[in-house]
Structures are given as C-alpha cells and as structure tokens.
Amino acid sequence: MADRPNTALVVIDLQNEVVATAYRRHEVLGAVNTLIERARCAHVPIVWVRHADEDLKAGSEARQIVSELAPAPGESIVEKSYRDAFEDTDLEQVLSRLSVGKLIVTGAQTDVCVRSTLHGALVRGYDATLVSDAHTTEDRTQKGAPSPDAVISHTNMYWSNQRAPGRSGGIVESKEVDFGPPSC
Known part of the structure; x- marks a missing residue:
C-alpha cells in the first residue's frame, strides 16, 4: 500500500x-x-485491542490488559465487541491516521479473535503477519475443539501462505520480526 507504508504491532485481547x-x-x-x-x-x-462482552464488562478487573503488559501513553486502545477487531470499531481510522498498511499480529484467542482479525485485515486490504509464537488460546477440548497446541499449530500452518490480490498474510517467529533499525 503506497499510501500506507507503515507497520503496526497489534496486540489482541491480552486481558x-x-x-x-x-x-x-x-x-x-x-x-x-x-x-x-x-x-x-x-x-x-x-x-x-480490548474485548468487551457480558463477561468482560467495562471497568472490571477481568477486562483489564494483563499486568505483564502495559500500553504506553499515546498508544491506541481499540475497544471491540465482535471477534474481528475491525468490526464496528475505529481500528481502520487508527491505522489510517498512522499510515499503516502492514499488521504484525499477536494475542488471544487464536481460534476466535486472532483468526477473525487476521481475515478481517486481509479482506480490508492490509498485509497481516501472524507472530507464530506470540498468540494463544485456552483449552476448549471439553466443547469439542482440538487441543490448544493443535489450534495454534493449525492456525500457523494455514496462515503461513495466506494471500489475496495485492496483499499477503504469513507467519514469523517473534525473534525474526523486523521492525527496522532500533533507536534505543
């Protein structure tokens, strides 16, 4: 995307x-x-990106971003109610303001919000790279889902060669993510 040359790190639902x-x-x-x-x-x-629903109510401790991570002043927090972080949110406006056309995606749940957002990005014209060792899910085998390691492995496998006209998906390990030259 010539008019959106920048990259952004997207952190989904680590609450x-x-x-x-x-x-x-x-x-x-x-x-x-x-x-x-x-x-x-x-x-x-x-x-x-921060999810809200009947279990994750505004202001609740359950809905807060985990204490191991913390948004810095000025970093955007997109509030969402649907699995796809683009759906009925200001994510596209945030990315446009930052001239972002490429997303480096991390977060949770792999099989729900991460997958939905990856697909949402690709269909909206963004390149979307999944960090293969920086997304997770909970064990839903009691509900008939595959084990978490299988969900993660399968998602990494099928996203590794995802593409659409003029845009691409893909995966990368966290140690291989290239943000460009560091200034600190």
Missing part, C-alpha cells in the same frame, strides 16, 4: 480473563512483551 488459563501464557506474554519493547525502540506504533 486478565481472556488469558487467565491460556496455553503457554507466560511464554506468549514474554514474547509479546519483547515485541512491544522492540517496536517502541523502532518507533513502530502499537495498537492494543
């Missing part, structure tokens, strides 16, 4: 209740925290 029992919680939060530090050092914008 207390959402990741309370998430698979590999500490490793994923550690990877995301490192990405946040690197993005800030390279002056890459970070866009936080």
Whole structure:
C-alpha cells in the first residue's frame, strides 16, 4: 500500500480473563512483551485491542490488559465487541491516521479473535503477519475443539501462505520480526 507504508504491532485481547488459563501464557506474554519493547525502540506504533462482552464488562478487573503488559501513553486502545477487531470499531481510522498498511499480529484467542482479525485485515486490504509464537488460546477440548497446541499449530500452518490480490498474510517467529533499525 503506497499510501500506507507503515507497520503496526497489534496486540489482541491480552486481558486478565481472556488469558487467565491460556496455553503457554507466560511464554506468549514474554514474547509479546519483547515485541512491544522492540517496536517502541523502532518507533513502530502499537495498537492494543480490548474485548468487551457480558463477561468482560467495562471497568472490571477481568477486562483489564494483563499486568505483564502495559500500553504506553499515546498508544491506541481499540475497544471491540465482535471477534474481528475491525468490526464496528475505529481500528481502520487508527491505522489510517498512522499510515499503516502492514499488521504484525499477536494475542488471544487464536481460534476466535486472532483468526477473525487476521481475515478481517486481509479482506480490508492490509498485509497481516501472524507472530507464530506470540498468540494463544485456552483449552476448549471439553466443547469439542482440538487441543490448544493443535489450534495454534493449525492456525500457523494455514496462515503461513495466506494471500489475496495485492496483499499477503504469513507467519514469523517473534525473534525474526523486523521492525527496522532500533533507536534505543
């Protein structure tokens, strides 16, 4: 996207209740925290996404971003009520204001909001790269879902070659994310 040359790190739903029992919680939060530090050092914008519903009410502790991570002053927080972070939110306006055309995506739940947002990004004209070791989900095997490791592995596999005319998906390990030259 020539008119949107910038990249943003997108952090989806890493909230207390959402990741309370998430698979590999500490490793994923550690990877995301490192990405946040690197993005800030390279002056890459970070866009936080926070979900609200009947279980995650405004102002509740359950809805807060986990204490291991913290938005910095001036970083955008997009409030959402649907799985796709673009749906009925100001995410596109935030990205447009920042001239962003490429998203580096992290967060939770892999099989719900992360997948929906990745697809939402691609169909809206964004390149969307999933950080393969920086997304997680909870165990929903009791509801008939595959195990969390299988959900994550499958998502990484099918997103690794996702594309559409003029835009691409893909995956990258957190240590391989290139935000450009650091300034700190």
